[in-house]
Amino acid sequence: MARRPKRMRSYSPRTSGRRSMANHSGQTFSDALKQANAENWNAARQHRFVEEIFAGSVPADIMRRYLTQDYQFIDGFVALLGMAIATADRYESRIRFAQFAAMITSDENTYFQRGFDALGVAEAERRQPAIAAPTARFQALMREAAQTRDYACCLAVLTVAEWLYLDWADRPGAVLPTDFIHAEWITLHNNDGFRAFVIWLRGELDRAGADADETGRAAAASLFGRAVALERAFFDHIYL
Numbered sequence: 001m002a003r004r005p006k007r008m009r010s011y012s013p014r015t016s017g018r019r020s021m022a023n024h025s026g027q028t029f030s031d032a033l034k035q036a037n038a039e040n041w042n043a044a045r046q047h048r049f050v051e052e053i054f055a056g057s058v059p060a061d062i063m064r065r066y067l068t069q070d071y072q073f074i075d076g077f078v079a080l081l082g083m084a085i086a087t088a089d090r091y092e093s094r095i096r097f098a099q100f101a102a103m104i105t106s107d108e109n110t111y112f113q114r115g116f117d118a119l120g121v122a123e124a125e126r127r128q129p130a131i132a133a134p135t136a137r138f139q140a141l142m143r144e145a146a147q148t149r150d151y152a153c154c155l156a157v158l159t160v161a162e163w164l165y166l167d168w169a170d171r172p173g174a175v176l177p178t179d180f181i182h183a184e185w186i187t188l189h190n191n192d193g194f195r196a197f198v199i200w201l202r203g204e205l206d207r208a209g210a211d212a213d214e215t216g217r218a219a220a221a222s223l224f225g226r227a228v229a230l231e232r233a234f235f236d237h238i239y240l
């Protein structure tokens with residue numbers, strides 16, 4: 001049987017005819033990217049913020065900083081979703097992203113408003129806080145991903161933002177904290193609909209990675225890695 005040269009790591013369809021998203025070590029593109037960034041990924045997943053939110057003990061001033069900065073992240077995120085809708089290779093994918101965009105611009109938005117109310121965040125601080133460095137870098141990374149006009153590159157950044165959040169929030173059997181500010185930020189990221197979306201998103205990244213050439217995969221991998229590093233830096237900065 002003809003084999004590919006060993007050093008050529010490929011996520012392309014196998015010769016059997018059935019499309020497989022796995023590479024030769026049995027890993028999908030998204031698995032390989034996560035593994036390549038394990039140190040930053042795990043540091044974010046087990047961050048002090050995550051421990052404290054499950055314990056319901058994030059201090060109010062830390063939560064205030066987190067939510068005001070995170071609110072500044074959403075606009076660029078929705079713009080990146082828009083580019084994913086534009087560059088997706090299938091109508092079905094566009095529909096799925098469009099439905100997700102509609103959902104996050106309604107439900108999640110009320111969480112931020114209620115959270116700001118509960119934490120006494122002034123109007124100016126909601127609309128135009130001083131942008132912290134990791135927030136600015138995240139905004140720039142999302143803009144860079146969108147400007148590639150490449151589906152795999154858009155997916156790389158979107159997948160990190162969603163999957164890493166599912167990964168930290170998904171603690172089966174964990175008791176939810178009583179304060180909605182903590183509890184709802186967890187349940188926004190560990191509910192079944194969100195889980196299904198992340199699984200679908202990873203599948204899209206696997207498929208786009210398999211369809212891309214080495215250069216395209218390298219570009220997506222670079223964006224993925226920088227997004228994971230920024231997720232960690234974003235959690236870190238709210239405690240500084």
Ligand SMILES: Cc1ncc(C[n+]2csc(CCO)c2C)c(N)n1
Nearest residue numbers: 070073077104108161162165231234
């Ligand atoms: C720094 C940062 N990274 C990722 C997320 C997670 N996230 C951002 S938009 C979105 C979709 C709807 O919830 C999700 C999951 C966040 N909030 N903040």
